[in-house]
Amino acid sequence: MMKLSAIVPLWALLSLTQQAAPREKCSCDLSLEEKAFPHDKLQTVEGNATECKTHVTPEKALELESLLLGLEKRLTQLHNDMTILENEDDGELYGVLSLFIIENEMVEIRQLMNKLNRTTLEYQVLTADTVQQLEDLKTEMTKLEKFDTMEVMKGRKVNRHLKIALQTCKSGVNVTAVPTQEPYGTCERGPLRNVTGPVVNTQGEFSGNYPYGAWGRDPKPEVGKDRWYWVVPLTSSQYANYVRFYSSLSALIIGVSNPESRMHNSGGGPDDEDGEWLEEEDGEELLQWRGPGNIQISPSNPASNTIQGPNNVLYGGALYYNCYNQDAVCRFNLTTKTVTNVKLPKGTRYNSKSNFCHLENCFLFTDLDLITDESGVWVVYTTTQALGNLVLSKVEETEPPSLGKTWTTSVYKQSVSNTFMACGVLYATRYINTNMEEVFYSFDTTTGMENFKVGIFINKVSPNIYSLNYSPVDQMLYVYSDAKMVSYKALFG
Template sequence: MAAISLTFAVFLVSLLSAEAEYQFQGVHGVLENGNRCVCKMQFSEWEFPVEKFEQLQGLSQNCVKSLEERKLEATFAEYKIPEFQAQIQNLSSQLLPFEAMYKQQLYHPLNFWTVRWELKRLSSEIAKTQSVPSSNTDLLLKVSTEMLDARLNVKNLQQHDKQNLLSMKDYLKIMKNRLESFSVYGKLHIGNCSGGILRNISEPVLAQLNPYGTSYHYGGWGMDSMPGSPQLYWVVALLSSNIYGNAIRTYTSYKNFLTAKSNIDISVKSSYTTPNAIQGPGVVVYNQSLYYNCYNTGQMCRFDMATKAITNVLLPDAGFNNKFPYCYYDCYGHTDMDFSVDENGIWVIYATEKNYGNVVFSKIDSISLVVLQTWKTKLFKKAVTNTFVICGVLYATRYISDTEEEIFYMYDTVTNQEAKNLNIRFVKYSPRVANIHYNPVDRKLYVYNGGYMVAYELLFY
């Protein structure tokens, strides 16, 4: 309103100036026909300054419009600045646990991925706001400075991570040289099978709800992974606590499994208080035996479904009872110990304090459960959703969205080399992925996904 009043005042001053220029003209009358006074006037001297009025009117409208635009721009900046400050404060709070983890050498570069992405997006928004004229220049400059400080903090933390970042940099250099030595990527030998490296995953070839109902979100399922063994489909669903299980349901044919008929329920242990009960969803069946983490211990268990005998052996240094669970999207309870099968036999995947919480995986004897050989990675276990082994190559997944998962990592036991840029994505039915394992018999991937049993075809180079 003040801007319009000022413009109107200028307009009045201009009109008064125009009036002052013409109003003091003397006009004298002359008597004609004896009774009539006639005045002769020069109207050209009294013409209203229309052109000046139009110019002034246009100037007034432009001025008002400009002031309104500036007001909107200032409002936009004032609205965005508190939002930027809140986001920067949130990012700063996210860095605090990383600093603590750095002191204990327990973090991994993957932890910084989300923060770096948010910082980049926020920097872009601040740059757009700074390009708009505003009376809040000083405040915007302060926000921009805070933004720069946050980015420097992330950069400094990563630079001090000598074990992970520098070794990864060296590895990528080696990997690049290896890839460049082959004209066709498919000729690169990965693992100890002729199948090569995993290239892609199909759409689900099977998806159905587990036989126990929608409340059973944690468990595992699949087909007996022993080549040459009788066809046997199995399902293990953890009880309502999502911690332990005490039974396995089996089907002697694919048809029976699909129609949920002629199933056989086998009790592992009637009480979860015994150490031989099932703990966690990281289970697998190999040669008619169920492999799992023994309840409330750091032991591996093997349950022979034919004889009902249970073998239990301590897994050296392995974390248990949620010490090192899978945690990328949200922590998956009691996933400290995860079993997998490939063409070479059975594996167990876990983490240890000695390896700073990073993934360790061991080849074990299928009967005695004795550890045959162990590999230590630099992949932080709490930075992944799940893992599995194919042809002696460990693969790891991470959360992308509620309907999409990504295989992003591999470790080759033949060359002891790692890669973290696979970018193989596949669809899922629920955010939570409790169990993933590969079956060398049909070369499918079996996933227990939020209570759904899903299978995928695999494609290799």
């Protein structure tokens, strides 16, 4: 009975299984309304953009500018040689040598013009091609943006605009940002806006015998010497061993070097045979010596303490200059007649290995440029580590002198013709032509900001500026240019 009862449920289960309807199969269709993203087109756009960046570079514009400057100098030289040729005319014949020189110059000018025409044509074609490529890239990118159905790119653009607006808002709230370091100098006058002049243009007493040199005023004069002017004429493009003083600007212009040093008459003057004793009006024994105001640094030239190069300055009763044959700054104390120095960093270029230059010429032994402003003395140079770019260091008034904070700029030293400081800002000039120099660059030591588009022009009286320095006493720029002492007014604010 028990076995029979177990068999019956099994039979019933088998019967129910056989009667159940088979399960239906489930399937679904997936249809993509979106088109597949064209990755190949995106790669093409990226390739075209990279190729465009390769073909259009800042160096191409610099090449064209260099050719134009070169042509301008050649034409000026040709005009000068033609003037010489006209002066050699004897009525029928001309100087054969001058004709030969002019013929060669005209050939070179023709070659330069042909190269300039070819380069200009190439740039016109390049510009047209670049404009077309940019239009094509813009069109392709517009098409590709249509695949962004989730509006990811649109959202990123909105976020970018919001970030800019937020940053602008923050800048408006925090107008007076705290500087990261104590600013040098006094900049209440504002930034340099213009340079006018020349105010003074004189050869003084030397009548063009010393084409290289420097001159100016002491920004921190000793008592009783606030109106003095100093001149360092170089006996060649390289050396000088004395500094000459004048009691006023008029004394310098007419060539009377008499700083009026007072002393008791003991039978001789201050080491100068050309001077004379002038008796005081009251007849007292105390007399006044009037004579050439030379103060000698070294008895021979050159010597270890000789001045090397034209870029030297006077500050606080001491002359700062490039020590002869050394990568160091020398300081000659006018009172004690002693020389101390400070070595510049390892790798500093000196001995005319990294001069100030322009397109076709470099100024010998201008590796180091000593300059002054409201805060003191600075030195401009370059090193191998800086890859030839301008390096600026503060020269501290310690004994011996020492180097303070140092900055490395991104302007190449040999693309610069001179430098000067004003209110803690370094300014660099470049040669435009024989009549014009441009202040094209500035570096703010407080913020570290650089500006390559200063765009201030200086009218020159001679082609070459060998030394250039700013005096905060009268806000003047003092220039020594081809034996001429020239000054300009610096305008701020």
